[in-house]
Amino acid sequence: MNRPKHRGVRAATRSLLVVASAVLAVVIGLFLHGNARFKELLPPFSALASPQPGIVQPSPPRAENAPPPGREEADAPLGSPPAPAVASDSYKFLATNDDGTPVGYSPCRPLHYVVNSATAPPGSDALLSTAIEKISTATGISFVNDGSTDELPVPHREPYQRAKYGDRWAPLLISWTTPDVAPALAGNVIGTGGSTMYSLNKGPKSYITGSLELDTPQITELLAEQGGKDYVLAVMQHELGHVMGLDHVDDPVQLMYPEIGAPDGLAAGDLNGLYRLSSAPCRKDI
Template sequence: MGAGTTGGSSTAAVVTTVGAVVVAAAVLVTSLAVDRAADAVAPAVPGPPPDARAEPLRLPPDVVDPGGYTFVDTGPGGQPVRWDPCRPVHVVVRPDGEPQGGRAALGAALEEVGEAAGLVFVVDGETDERPDPARRLVDPRRYGERWSPVLVAWSDAGEDPRLAEAAGLAGPAGYGEGSRRRWVSGSVVLDAPWFAENLPAELGRRRAEAVLVHELAHLVGLGHSSDPFSLMSPTYQSVYDLGTADRAGLARLGDGPCEGDAGRRDGDAGT
C-alpha cells in the first residue's frame, strides 16, 4: 500500500489465515482535517508528550535479515512508516467481555512484539470507548491533548460484523506526509468469544497468543510475509512463533529516527 495522505479517512482489510484461524489487518489512515470538520474545537497536532525522550527508549535486536516481509505502509525510498521509537506507545483496553486470561495474554504479546520491534508499550488503563473505523486521532474529551492511545477492544460479531469472519483486526493510524509520516495511534479489535473458547486449553492458548502477536505486529506496521514458515504468512497453518523474516521486519520498523529527526531515514547520511 502506498504512503497515503492526510486528507481523508479509509479502512482496508487484509485477511490472512494462521493456524486455521482467520485474522485481519485493518490499515487505518485518518486525518486531523477530518476531525476538525466533525468538531470545530478539535486541537492542533499535539506537542511532544512528557515521556518523550531524545534517544530511542529501546533498541531492536540485531537479527539476520532474509527479506520476505512487507510493511503496512511505506514512504519515500520504500522506507516503512514507523512509530516514534523515542516515545512510548500508549494503550488503553476496553474490557467488555474480556475472557479469563485475556489480559495476561495481551500483556505477554505486547512485550514480545515490543522487544522484537524496539518499542515500549505502556498500558494506561481501561476505557469504555467502542471500536470505530473512523476513530479520532485526537480525542481531548476522552484522552486529553495528545494522540489517542491505541485502543484494544474485546468485542464480538454483534458489535463489529467483521469479527464474524476474523478472530482479530488491527492496524495503525498515521499522520503526516512523505518522510515525516508517522504512526501515532491505532486499534486492535479482538473476538472475545473466540478467545474465551481457545484460551483455556494448551493448544488453543498457543493459537490465541499467536493471533495476538500477529495483530500487534500489524499494529506496529508489519504486513504479510512471503515466508511460508512465518507467523505473518497469509497462508501457512499452525505457526505459533515469530519467524526470522517477521523479526527482521519488526527490527526495521523499530530502527528509525526520533520525531524531531523524521526527515532522516535509515540509510540517509543526514546531510
C-alpha cells in the first residue's frame, strides 16, 4: 500500500516597512494517494530563495503593516529542550540566514495558535494537541492555544491582522478544511503548511506566523483505517516540522523523509534539526 505525499512551495516578498523588511511565505502541501504509505516530491529549493515573479507583491511602505516589536518577548528562551540522546546530522532547513544559521521562530516568545475546527473529525483535537506537544518538547517553543477561529485559509495570509487579533503578529492558523476552501488541497493533497519569514533591512530572518491546513474528508477516511491515528499524528508532526523550519531529507528513517513507511514519529535527525532551531535568536526588534 502506498500513501504518497508531495509538496509545493509558494513564496512571496514585499516591502512592509520603511526599513525595507521582507516577508517570505513557505507553504508545503501533503498529498494523499489512498494507501498506507505516503510520499512527498521535492520542489526546486530555489523556489525559496527566488520567489516566483508572478507572486511578488510590492506594496508601499506602511508602518501599520507590522505590529509594535517585541510583544511577549522575554530576555531568554522560554524553554530549554533536552539535547537529543542520539547525535545525527540527518536534517535540513527550509531557509537559512547569510551566516548559515537556520531561520526559526524566536524561542523567547510564545507561539500562539488558533484552530478553525468547524469541520474537525471527532477526536482529532487530541491528536493535534499531542503533535504540538511533541514539537514543543523538541524545540522548546512554547505553544499557546488561543482557541477557535472562523478565519479561513487563504493563499497569501496577512501576517498582521490587527482588527482580528490585535496589535501582534497573527497567530499560527491551523485549519480543518476542504479543497473547495483551500484549493491547494485539491486532488490527493491532505495537508499544507508553512511559515512566514520577516526581517528588518537585510538583517536575520525569523518566522513570525504560519498556517497549516488539514483536509477534513481525507483525514476522516484515514482515521477510520486501522492504525490511521498514528499516520495522522505523523502527518501533523511532519507538517509542524515544516512550520518550524525543517525541510525534507533523503534519510528514510526520518519523519522528514519524503516517503514515510511507518508512522514512527520524530527520529534522531528530526530531533537534532528541531533542537538546532531552538537556538534561533530572540527578536525584541520584530
